Amino acid sequence: MAKKKEDMVDTAKAVANKVVKAVKDKVAQVANDDATKEAVEAVKEATEKVAKAVKQAAETIADGDYVTAKIPEGPLAEKWNNYKAHQKLVNPANKRRLDVIVVGTGLAGASAAASLGELGFNVLNFCIQDSPRRAHSIAAQGGINAAKNYQNDGDSVYRLFYDTIKGGDYRARESNVYRLAEVSNSIIDQCVAQGVPFAREYGGLLDNRSFGGAQVSRTFYAKGQTGQQLLLGAYSALSRQIHKGTVKMYTRYEMLDVVVVEGRARGIIARNLVTGKIERFFAHAVVVGTGGYGNAFFLSTNAMASNGSAAVQMYKKGAYFANPCFAQIHPTCIPVHGEFQSKLTLMSESLRNDGRIWVPKKKEDAEAIRAGKKKPTEIPDEDRDFYLERRYPAFGNLVPRDVASRAAKERCDAGFGVNNTGLAVYLDFKYAIERLGRDVVEARYGNLFQMYEKIVDDNPYETPMMIFPAIHYTMGGIWVDYELQTSIKGLYCIGEANFSDHGANRLGASALMQGLADGYFVLPYTIQNYLADQIQVPRMSTELKEFAEAEKAINDKIDKLMSVQGKRSVDSIHRELGLIMWDFVGMARSAEGLRTALKKILDVKKTFWTEVFIPGSRNDLNVELEKALRLADFLEIGELMARDALNREESCGGHFREEYQTPEGEALRQDDKFSYVSCWKFEGEGQEPKLLKEKLEYEFVARQTRNYKA
Amino acid sequence: MEKTINIKVRVWRQAGPKAKGAFETYELNHVSVDSSFLEMLDVLNEQLIHERKEPIVFDHDCREGICGMCSLYINGHPHGPDSSVTTCQLHMRKFKDGETITVEPWRSHAFPVIKDLMVDRRAYDKIMQAGGYVSVNTGGVPDANAIPISKLNADEAMDAASCIGCGACAAACKNGSAMLFVAAKVSQLALLPQGQVEGAARAKAMLSKMDELGFGNCTNTGACAAECPKNISLSHIARLNREYICAKLQD
Numbered sequence: 039m040a041k042k043k044e045d046m047v048d049t050a051k052a053v054a055n056k057v058v059k060a061v062k063d064k065v066a067q068v069a070n071d072d073a074t075k076e077a078v079e080a081v082k083e084a085t086e087k088v089a090k091a092v093k094q095a096a097e098t099i100a101d102g103d104y105v106t107a108k109i110p111e112g113p114l115a116e117k118w119n120n121y122k123a124h125q126k127l128v129n130p131a132n133k134r135r136l137d138v139i140v141v142g143t144g145l146a147g148a149s150a151a152a153s154l155g156e157l158g159f160n161v162l163n164f165c166i167q168d169s170p171r172r173a174h175s176i177a178a179q180g181g182i183n184a185a186k187n188y189q190n191d192g193d194s195v196y197r198l199f200y201d202t203i204k205g206g207d208y209r210a211r212e213s214n215v216y217r218l219a220e221v222s223n224s225i226i227d228q229c230v231a232q233g234v235p236f237a238r239e240y241g242g243l244l245d246n247r248s249f250g251g252a253q254v255s256r257t258f259y260a261k262g263q264t265g266q267q268l269l270l271g272a273y274s275a276l277s278r279q280i281h282k283g284t285v286k287m288y289t290r291y292e293m294l295d296v297v298v299v300e301g302r303a304r305g306i307i308a309r310n311l312v313t314g315k316i317e318r319f320f321a322h323a324v325v326v327g328t329g330g331y332g333n334a335f336f337l338s339t340n341a342m343a344s345n346g347s348a349a350v351q352m353y354k355k356g357a358y359f360a361n362p363c364f365a366q367i368h369p370t371c372i373p374v375h376g377e378f379q380s381k382l383t384l385m386s387e388s389l390r391n392d393g394r395i396w397v398p399k400k401k402e403d404a405e406a407i408r409a410g411k412k413k414p415t416e417i418p419d420e421d422r423d424f425y426l427e428r429r430y431p432a433f434g435n436l437v438p439r440d441v442a443s444r445a446a447k448e449r450c451d452a453g454f455g456v457n458n459t460g461l462a463v464y465l466d467f468k469y470a471i472e473r474l475g476r477d478v479v480e481a482r483y484g485n486l487f488q489m490y491e492k493i494v495d496d497n498p499y500e501t502p503m504m505i506f507p508a509i510h511y512t513m514g515g516i517w518v519d520y521e522l523q524t525s526i527k528g529l530y531c532i533g534e535a536n537f538s539d540h541g542a543n544r545l546g547a548s549a550l551m552q553g554l555a556d557g558y559f560v561l562p563y564t565i566q567n568y569l570a571d572q573i574q575v576p577r578m579s580t581e582l583k584e585f586a587e588a589e590k591a592i593n594d595k596i597d598k599l600m601s602v603q604g605k606r607s608v609d610s611i612h613r614e615l616g617l618i619m620w621d622f623v624g625m626a627r628s629a630e631g632l633r634t635a636l637k638k639i640l641d642v643k644k645t646f647w648t649e650v651f652i653p654g655s656r657n658d659l660n661v662e663l664e665k666a667l668r669l670a671d672f673l674e675i676g677e678l679m680a681r682d683a684l685n686r687e688e689s690c691g692g693h694f695r696e697e698y699q700t701p702e703g704e705a706l707r708q709d710d711k712f713s714y715v716s717c718w719k720f721e722g723e724g725q726e727p728k729l730l731k732e733k734l735e736y737e738f739v740a741r742q743t744r745n746y747k748a
Numbered sequence: 749m750e751k752t753i754n755i756k757v758r759v760w761r762q763a764g765p766k767a768k769g770a771f772e773t774y775e776l777n778h779v780s781v782d783s784s785f786l787e788m789l790d791v792l793n794e795q796l797i798h799e800r801k802e803p804i805v806f807d808h809d810c811r812e813g814i815c816g817m818c819s820l821y822i823n824g825h826p827h828g829p830d831s832s833v834t835t836c837q838l839h840m841r842k843f844k845d846g847e848t849i850t851v852e853p854w855r856s857h858a859f860p861v862i863k864d865l866m867v868d869r870r871a872y873d874k875i876m877q878a879g880g881y882v883s884v885n886t887g888g889v890p891d892a893n894a895i896p897i898s899k900l901n902a903d904e905a906m907d908a909a910s911c912i913g914c915g916a917c918a919a920a921c922k923n924g925s926a927m928l929f930v931a932a933k934v935s936q937l938a939l940l941p942q943g944q945v946e947g948a949a950r951a952k953a954m955l956s957k958m959d960e961l962g963f964g965n966c967t968n969t970g971a972c973a974a975e976c977p978k979n980i981s982l983s984h985i986a987r988l989n990r991e992y993i994c995a996k997l998q999d
């Protein structure tokens with residue numbers, strides 16, 4: 039079937055191309071005086087338009103095999119304005135009658151819930167933690183990008199757009215990324231108005247720093263606690279709406295399914311984590327901002343409750359899961375140090391502004407360090423290999439994350455790694471302290487240094503930090519169109535949970551920007567285009583059979599889990615999954631390894647469903663049950679990640695297939711074959727999902743091989 | 749070689765908000781001194797699960813000292829004996845071999861126990877909802893650089909804004925006062941021109957909410973600042989008092 043449709047599209051395209059060529063040939067023959075020339079030019083233009091339409095139509099008819107994103111017409115810089123000028127809006131009196139569920143209170147969820155509340159919608163907002171202020175966004179350290187060009191160093195909306203597209207290795211959608219860059223400046227204005235205490239210069243104006251993948255200073259920051267301050271800003275706006283009664287807050291609740299009625303999202307099923315009660319909630323539209331699924335790796339920089347469950351629930355109800363294999367391994371995390379370890383701690387990318395990364399040049403030095411016989415401070419400068427500065431002179435220590443992570447792995451694999459495990463490299467502040475003085479370094483990074491010292495028991499002012507890559511962020515996620523709507527009507531996905539703006543690799547300080555762009559400035563517009571048609575829809579009863587069925591499915595699943603009564607704890611099985619993910623679906627992937635991973639994940643899945651032990655009762659606060667439900671979904675995600683990675687026979691951004699690299703070990707994209715978003719469609723339990731594609735057309739930038747060397 | 753210690757953990761167990769709680773003591777051997785306090789509890793829970801018992805319930809999320817979710821009264825101190833850290837950043841190298849470690853939930857009238865070591869801190873959110881914000885809607889705000897703010901004030905506002913809302917201040921206070929928490933927010937916004945417009949009303953609204961929710965009065969014992977994991981300074985309480993007096997004068 040799929041083959042037939044693909045043939046159809048090819049035939050249609052071939053015919054269209056033939057017509058265009060025939061017309062062009064004729065034009066060349068007949069055009070001899072001005073009037074005819076003009077006339078035939080017009081014919082030529084018209085024919086080209088028809089040909090384009092035919093191609094698009096063919097792709098659309100091939101339904102399912104291609105996905106289209108509803109990108110507005112017009113030049114790149116005008117698309118968003120055009121959209122806003124023509125979209126439908128909901129009048130104030132009607133807003134009150136429309137309910138919107140927002141799941142998540144991270145930067146994306148909190149900013150969306152607050153903004154929708156301010157507009158007058160009736161908002162129901164959910165989160166797992168005891169307070170909306172504790173969402174994982176709180177942990178972001180380094181900063182947030184914007185194209186303000188306050189430093190007068192040549193930044194612009196276009197440059198931020200371009201850097202993001204390039205940083206994402208040409209696997210993101212141009213129109214979305216441009217819009218992101220466009221609204222970035224409003225975010226900074228909004229946060230300052232809320233009282234976010236961004237760092238300032240002595241003159242009283244805002245300060246900036248640099249992040250990887252950029253040659254300008256466009257990152258705004260609040261010490262090493264930018265995420266905290268931005269989230270507290272959004273939380274304060276949210277608190278104001280809760281006080282006003284436009285937002286009703288449900289803390290310690292976990293969404294367990296989305297309810298779809300006649301093809302439209304109409305509510306959710308959630309578990310009250312304190313009482314264990316399963317509850318039903320109706321809304322005219324549902325917005326999901328539940329964050330990323332990096333915890334599939336067990337050890338990651340994500341918070342303990344970060345999960346991919348809402349994404350899996352949406353996927354199983356028909357929303358596409360896009361580019362699941364695009365995950366970011368962050369180069370600067372504190373290395374793993376023991377079997378008891380529960381999570382990994384990030385050392386912000388901002389440290390690469392002033393820290394220099396190195397390993398010993400001589401193998402015998404590396405060996406001596408690993409054996410504890412030598413200290414890093416005893417290695418003279420000439421015996422240090424500043425490998426990023428050596429390999430990438432133009433960007434040096436500020437190359438993008440994927441590049442820096444792979445370079446660290448390369449050195450460690452080659453035997454130059456440090457720490458007793460050999461799995462670490464140095465990040466050294468000696469040079470910055472010599473240049474700027476200890477005070478300046480302390481003012482910039484004091485809290486990060488303290489965090490490091492508490493964990494490792496080493497003083498980074500005196501001896502270099504040890505760092506190693508760790509899983510940090512997931513670019514993949516639920517597929518959304520230009521309006522941030524999933525493939526299910528009335529179901530929206532924002533923040534890290536969606537797949538949208540970062541392509542195959544996210545640049546530092548761009549996730550905070552995207553979360554707040556989605557929540558403050560994009561979704562509150564686009565969702566009205568949908569809700570405007572819903573004003574006649576009365577509030578539905580949660581007694582509807584769709585709600586009852588969804589609840590029953592969850593109850594069955596919980597009963598099944600509780601009744602396994604095996605011998606293994608949830609965490610012990612999760613650790614097993616994590617190791618498989620890190621070994622085979624991590625920094626370097628191969629067809630063979632991915633096939634092994636798929637097999638091993640299936641084994642772990644079986645172990646889980648036959649050997650897990652969940653103590654306690656389901657009708658009570660039960661943390662083990664919560665973790666088990668999340669692990670069940672991580673197992674599905676692990677499988678999807680491996681499947682997607684196997685399908686994508688190229689290296690791009692954070693996805694590195696060993697079979698596709700240049701002789702120097704750089705990623706080798708296959709634009710002719712893989713210039714698309716992989717959209718996985720659920721086909722039923724135990725069935726292989728179907729691969730649909732959103733073609734990525736680059737109309738406004740020319741695709742290049744990423745080069746951070748010169 | 750990895751250094752380990754053997755310890756006894758004396759933990760408060762309470763099945764629910766209305767249940768009667770009691771201490772239970774567990775033995776735990778070969779605890780790596782490099783593990784964090786919460787990782788030690790993970791290992792203990794793993795042991796309990798193996799014995800087919802219910803694991804100990806405690807709050808946590810980021811495990812890097814920023815979300816404010818972890819709590820715990822450890823050997824008589826909120827967030828344990830180490831200074832300037834949250835419980836999740838506390839490491840077992842701070843404890844001795846053979847030691848008995850006592851772990852309790854926050855004990856404060858306004859933070860009822862939910863289960864074991866987990867308490868309900870929503871009262872802090874309610875105080876914030878009463879006025880812990882600048883009343884601006886999304887959009888329609890001036891350029892971020894339109895109002896210069898002195899670096900000194902911005903930095904001090906940042907120090908105040910570092911509060912993670914953990915509740916240790918109220919838990920440490922013999923009166924159960926939330927003054928340091930309220931002061932941190934009021935002070936942050938009072939230091940910035942954006943926040944000054946509503947300064948007086950904010951101080952009044954947040955303080956009266958605090959009273960209404962059953963938090964005690966501040967008698968300047970300073971226990972809060974001594975135990976605060978983020979070193980929020982008592983000077984913010986002084987600023988809050990000034991804001992409050994201004995509000996009263998305006999009445």
Ligand SMILES: Cc1cc2nc3c(=O)[nH]c(=O)nc-3n(C[C@H](O)[C@H](O)[C@H](O)COP(=O)(O)OP(=O)(O)OC[C@H]3O[C@@H](n4cnc5c(N)ncnc54)[C@H](O)[C@@H]3O)c2cc1C
Pocket residue numbers: 141142143144145146147164165166167170172173174175176177178179180181182264265291292293294327328329330339340341344345347348384510511532533534535546547548549550551553
């Ligand atoms: C340590 C660290 C540092 C970082 N530093 C930076 C940085 O400097 N700059 C930058 O740009 N990015 C940074 N990032 C990335 C960035 O922080 C995240 O991508 C971003 O904050 C995600 O925001 P979010 O709103 O999408 O989701 P989150 O903040 O993860 O919020 C998810 C929300 O959903 C809720 N939730 C989840 N599942 C459910 C469910 N089933 N039911 C109900 N509620 C649910 C949670 O309770 C939470 O409220 C960092 C990430 C990490 C891990």
Ligand code: SF4
Pocket residue numbers: 910911912913914915916917918928929932972975976977978979980
């Ligand atoms: S003032 Fe300190 S102790 Fe009190 S909530 Fe804030 S961080 Fe916690």
Ligand code: FES
Pocket residue numbers: 807808809810811812813814815816817818834835836837
């Ligand atoms: S778990 Fe987040 S502060 Fe301790």
